[in-house]
Amino acid sequence: MMKYLSAFCLILTMSLGALSVAVDEKPLADPVKEAQARELMKEIRCLVCQNQSIEDSNAELARDLRAIVRERIALGDSPDNVRAYLVDRYGDWVLLRPPVKTSTYFLWASPFLVVLIIALLLINRNRQAAAPAPLSDAEKEQLKALLEREP
Amino acid sequence: MNRFLPLAIAGLLVVLFLGMMLSDRNPQEIDSVLIGRPAPAFSLSSLADGAPALTEADLKTGEPLLVNFFASWCVPCRAEHESLMELAGRYRVPVIGIAYKNERDKAIGFLNELGNPFSKTGLDLDGRVGIDWGVSGVPETFLLDGDGVIRYRHWGPIVGDSLEARLLPELEALR
Numbered sequence: 001m002m003k004y005l006s007a008f009c010l011i012l013t014m015s016l017g018a019l020s021v022a023v024d025e026k027p028l029a030d031p032v033k034e035a036q037a038r039e040l041m042k043e044i045r046c047l048v049c050q051n052q053s054i055e056d057s058n059a060e061l062a063r064d065l066r067a068i069v070r071e072r073i074a075l076g077d078s079p080d081n082v083r084a085y086l087v088d089r090y091g092d093w094v095l096l097r098p099p100v101k102t103s104t105y106f107l108w109a110s111p112f113l114v115v116l117i118i119a120l121l122l123i124n125r126n127r128q129a130a131a132p133a134p135l136s137d138a139e140k141e142q143l144k145a146l147l148e149r150e151p
Numbered sequence: 152m153n154r155f156l157p158l159a160i161a162g163l164l165v166v167l168f169l170g171m172m173l174s175d176r177n178p179q180e181i182d183s184v185l186i187g188r189p190a191p192a193f194s195l196s197s198l199a200d201g202a203p204a205l206t207e208a209d210l211k212t213g214e215p216l217l218v219n220f221f222a223s224w225c226v227p228c229r230a231e232h233e234s235l236m237e238l239a240g241r242y243r244v245p246v247i248g249i250a251y252k253n254e255r256d257k258a259i260g261f262l263n264e265l266g267n268p269f270s271k272t273g274l275d276l277d278g279r280v281g282i283d284w285g286v287s288g289v290p291e292t293f294l295l296d297g298d299g300v301i302r303y304r305h306w307g308p309i310v311g312d313s314l315e316a317r318l319l320p321e322l323e324a325l326r
Contacts, residue, residue, distance in 0.1 A: 090181075
């Protein structure tokens, strides 16, 4: 009996971790909308902790922003509308994935630029190795002299 | 040329990192997107008994003013309070205080204890007005021109030389 009871307690305490996120928050009644809101929260930056999304931040502001995301999704806003609502207040910084626009072209292109630069350097190096510079006249004379020398 | 390439890259990185270290940039501080926009619409009850609600119409006075988000539970707010008193007293700027996520009694107690620099106050209990203003934490102070357009945002407490070096020049530019 004691064994079962302690096993039960153990399972109970271990499973508490699953509930530890956002215990004070009420998920939306509609599971489709709740899933949509949850997906969106993963993309929104917590402005207090900065490198966490509001989905996994415990900051109070993150909680408020989660409430706003749920509220607007429940009202029928599309995820794009909710994103626009937040960007309107906090700027593009609030999105963990920076949008592709004129000011971010360089950012998005930079990995490809690095690969391109490395590729160009490698090609250049191989070409140099493949074709050594032709001999000058003086070098040709020298070579001829060496080859014609009696052993 | 290839011989000097590593040296050039290292030199470039030194310049880059040194530049970042020496610049007066706080990585926590993100430029406000509200600069150049009129203050968002809101209506908040005042901390003063019987005073009318604070709305965005109170921010269009024809002269520059400051809107300060504060809270009694916020330690840096305590630190910058002296600067707010000085702005309201010596520099004669109207300062409007919005108590952010603060209980009414506690916000009033805070002002009774340290002095009240605010010409008008509002109580943003659930922090929604703060979110509309793009506030990420207290204190934050906004400088508005006479038309109620946000011109400058001071992130964090106004302490040390930030009053003279940052806020006052922005204020003088509007006067």
